[in-house]
Amino acid sequence: MQTFFKRLLQHRDDLSTLEKQVLDFFVQNPERVLQVKLDELSKDLFVSTATISRTCQQIGFQGFQDFKYALGKNKEQEEENSITKPSSFFPAHKKRFIKDLELTLSYIDENKIEKVANEIHQSTHVELFGMGNSLPPCVDAAKKLMLAGKICNAREDWDELKSVASIMGSNDLAILVSNSGETKNMLQFADILKDRNVKTVAITGRHHNQLQEKVHLSLHTHITTAYFGELDMCSRFPLSLVLDFIILAYLKKVKDY
Template structure:
């Protein structure tokens, strides 16, 4: 699949340095012009070194400037137009709904672009071999952790999640090298979340971080980092928009575990179904 150059730039944008944002803005504003320019011409226009432009191309996942140009040319020549619209006070209710859905679709597409296959493989392996899985998240991320618990309890693997951050820290202190901790934080900088992750690491547990920032403490301290992406608008923070990607990522991990641990998972799922059906009688 051809890499989406513009999608990658938008998804990484909040994490760029000032120089990188300068290059990003130039590409986003002049995509047609870029495909006819040399790296020297772009660097001269922006008053930066050729090496700075080259490093930017590497930063967004391309081997170099030429590889980025090929991807960009392929992208802008397709009939599919990127929809990038801000919500305004003049919008009708239906228009607002349309833009929210399109924003969610973009978040999923951008996350798919930055999702690393090797990281997914490692995360699935950690979860599959864990005796116990605990999901952690504070604030809005605690709801993502509880959703993960609601799914993974069906796998047959011992699974736990707590909303209160103090309970989370106490639970993390009891983890062992046979356990796995999944830490969810959009920013990756929440102090409570970082302490929980550090405690899990200190106890030898395998750790997975789900965050939107590759260079954040959660991403750097976790054994495996899974990166999600979202765009911020005036009425909707990047953190809120990222949740749809986080939920989808949790879904992907859950289904992988169910497939790879099919017999055990099916027995567990049947127990859950029977228990629920009995409450409805």
């Protein structure tokens, strides 16, 4: 459940002392959380049921039951997608990759792809924002667009990304690429870009995330959660796939012009 809890912990600095205590208990005792009712958990933590419910709302859920349901579904998915079982090691890899490919292709919206390609064509400068494992697809896409004659960058340094977001304008385009769509820094970039009236596009690996609510246009992929011990083995190729479709549509548009 590393990815699930990592996403939740990004909200920790925004919580009160009691709410931090509740969140820490969630992270450290997921099995207990799945087993108990709200009033029982309240007694375990020596906090009110209202504090627990408020904590769940602060980290993006409607309440405790909504959080508990998401936690259970995440646990089921993690067990289903386990790639450490010797008897199903390679079949599990193959099944995961095929699933990510097929579902991502099924999510492709040609109208949205054309809209993004058109925005690239009309923009003075294109900046791709990606962090961690989502950065390489951005670097690859930026190189392709540069070779096609479009001014485009994908930067690695967080401070540099923040500075770039702060100087972009209404004639520019920002493409924000994030598996979870919940990374705190990416959400901050999106807010800065919105304040500066920059056209924004999000490409994410999960549906119903905060990032998609902050941009003008959102595209989705499917990325299966997969860990080998503590190592994140989620493949980001679906993000590259969508970026390639966008670039191909852009190249066709340039040729038609």
